Amino acid sequence: MMGGYGDVQLLRDDGLRLDGRKIDEMRPVSIEAGVLPAADGSAMVTHGLNVAVAAVYGPMEAHPRKIQRQDRAVIDVRYNMAPFSTSDRIRPGFNRRSREISKVTAEALESVVLVERYPRSKIRVEIEILAAEAGTRCVGITAAAVALADAGIPMRDLIVGVASGKVEDTVVLDLDKAEDNYGQADLPVGILPNTGEIAFLQMDGDLSPDEFNLAMEYNFKAAKEIHEIMVDALRRRYEGGEA
Amino acid sequence: MSQGQSGAEQRLVTPGMAVGPSTGKRAGSGIVAANDTFIATQLGWLRERNSTVSVDPINAAYMPRSGDLVVATVAEVRNNLWFMDINGSFQGLLPMSLAPWKVEFGAARQHMDVGDVVLARVQEVDECHNVVLTMKGVGLRRLNQGAVETLPVQHIDRIRGDNNENLQRLREACDCRIMVGENGRVWIDGSLDGIRWARKAIHALASTGHRTDVNELLTTLENELKGDA
Numbered sequence: 020m021m022g023g024y025g026d027v028q029l030l031r032d033d034g035l036r037l038d039g040r041k042i043d044e045m046r047p048v049s050i051e052a053g054v055l056p057a058a059d060g061s062a063m064v065t066h067g068l069n070v071a072v073a074a075v076y077g078p079m080e081a082h083p084r085k086i087q088r089q090d091r092a093v094i095d096v097r098y099n100m101a102p103f104s105t106s107d108r109i110r111p112g113f114n115r116r117s118r119e120i121s122k123v124t125a126e127a128l129e130s131v132v133l134v135e136r137y138p139r140s141k142i143r144v145e146i147e148i149l150a151a152e153a154g155t156r157c158v159g160i161t162a163a164a165v166a167l168a169d170a171g172i173p174m175r176d177l178i179v180g181v182a183s184g185k186v187e188d189t190v191v192l193d194l195d196k197a198e199d200n201y202g203q204a205d206l207p208v209g210i211l212p213n214t215g216e217i218a219f220l221q222m223d224g225d226l227s228p229d230e231f232n233l234a235m236e237y238n239f240k241a242a243k244e245i246h247e248i249m250v251d252a253l254r255r256r257y258e259g260g261e262a
Numbered sequence: 263m264s265q266g267q268s269g270a271e272q273r274l275v276t277p278g279m280a281v282g283p284s285t286g287k288r289a290g291s292g293i294v295a296a297n298d299t300f301i302a303t304q305l306g307w308l309r310e311r312n313s314t315v316s317v318d319p320i321n322a323a324y325m326p327r328s329g330d331l332v333v334a335t336v337a338e339v340r341n342n343l344w345f346m347d348i349n350g351s352f353q354g355l356l357p358m359s360l361a362p363w364k365v366e367f368g369a370a371r372q373h374m375d376v377g378d379v380v381l382a383r384v385q386e387v388d389e390c391h392n393v394v395l396t397m398k399g400v401g402l403r404r405l406n407q408g409a410v411e412t413l414p415v416q417h418i419d420r421i422r423g424d425n426n427e428n429l430q431r432l433r434e435a436c437d438c439r440i441m442v443g444e445n446g447r448v449w450i451d452g453s454l455d456g457i458r459w460a461r462k463a464i465h466a467l468a469s470t471g472h473r474t475d476v477n478e479l480l481t482t483l484e485n486e487l488k489g490d491a
Contacts, residue, residue: 171416
């Protein structure tokens with residue numbers, strides 16, 4: 020885990036990372052909106068080797084009734100990694116990790132969706148990770164945001180999931196699998212690019228205040244880039260005249 | 263408008279996008295004002311009409327409002343009321359006191375059963391989305407014949423047109439009775455050929471009405487109908 024593998028070289032002698040990226044360079048991102056015709060809104064995000072598909076259903080009447088809130092909608096997120104998404108097969112179904120990620124994703128989305136517009140309702144968000152290479156929770160959040168916009172759900176902003184971390188005492192943007200496994204810290208955040216607000220933040224490992232600020236600087240820069248790709252994906256889907 | 267619509271050109275806006283200064287203008291649906299700036303909250307086409315800036319959403323769920331005319335389907339029957347599917351997030355409730363017939367307690371099913379289609383009006387919607395329907399009113403009735411088409415709710419205005427112009431043309435062209443519910447359901451009744459043409463025309467209007475000349479589209483469809491005849 021974090022910081023325990025000092026013999027693994029994660030930065031090359033020329034200062035680049037193992038996959039040839041600069042320390043503040045993101046993996047390539049592509050987004051497609053409206054990939055699932057049966058869902059009210061959907062999106063597929065490819066971020067490096069990660070592939071996530073998100074589907075949104077609703078707003079619908081919240082069932083069971085005990086989860087209903089009289090003044091707002093609840094967002095029901097189900098994050099799941101497909102058994103074939105990693106090199107070692109994952110046992111299908113919910114586990115502790117997917118429950119945690121579903122919960123933090125739901126809380127992040129609740130802070131951007133105008134939930135007060137839909138009392139007693141439920142908005143179902145399904146996130147399926149088809150291929151995983153570190154940073155799947157961030158990719159899932161980005162996919163969910165595009166799917167929610169595609170479904171016509173009112174939101175304050177398009178939330179972007181992005182992560183930075185530390186490897187070999189160097190702050191780097193967007194960790195890949197080796198950096199995530201053998202690095203010293205990981206800082207995934209959910210950013211609202213238009214307002215600069217943070218809707219979700221987790222930190223695994225240790226960062227000094229200066230390192231934290233630098234990691235956040237990288238995250239905000241990457242969030243702006245991803246946000247443009249998200250908007251472009253929605254434009255491509257609808258400015259062609261489908262709507 | 264900084265990134266949104268200017269003049270007659272339609273521009274797509276996404277949630278969180280700043281669409282222009284709020285001074286001297288009102289925020290319509292899909293828009294919130296923050297720090298003297300209008301922010302879009304929904305994906306859709308920006309529209310400015312009578313100093314009101316709003317977003318015509320690309321996708322939207324039907325949110326019932328008091329007074330809406332809806333085409334509803336009976337989903338459940340109880341002793342003294344019907345639960346109606348109104349194509350929204352929640353079912354509507356039609357109590358026997360608001361039905362157009364004198365209904366005895368326990369005899370609701372004799373008047374309307376599951377699957378029956380009715381033309382009703384939204385009587386009341388409370389803040390918790392409890393929807394009460396009424397069938398007391400002129401023209402509100404059970405629909406015993408014809409066909410029901412379901413369209414995206416946000417495209418209903420394209421079917422109607424300004425002052426119901428498009429709808430009137432459709433009615434005259436196919437000689438059918440056409441009722442457009444606010445909930446995205448359209449009831450069509452007439453000859454089989456008329457219904458077939460009306461369905462085609464309605465779907466053409468709903469899917470392309472925003473980017474093609476509606477007059478031209480309707481003329482083409484009318485000519486097709488005449489040609490078939």
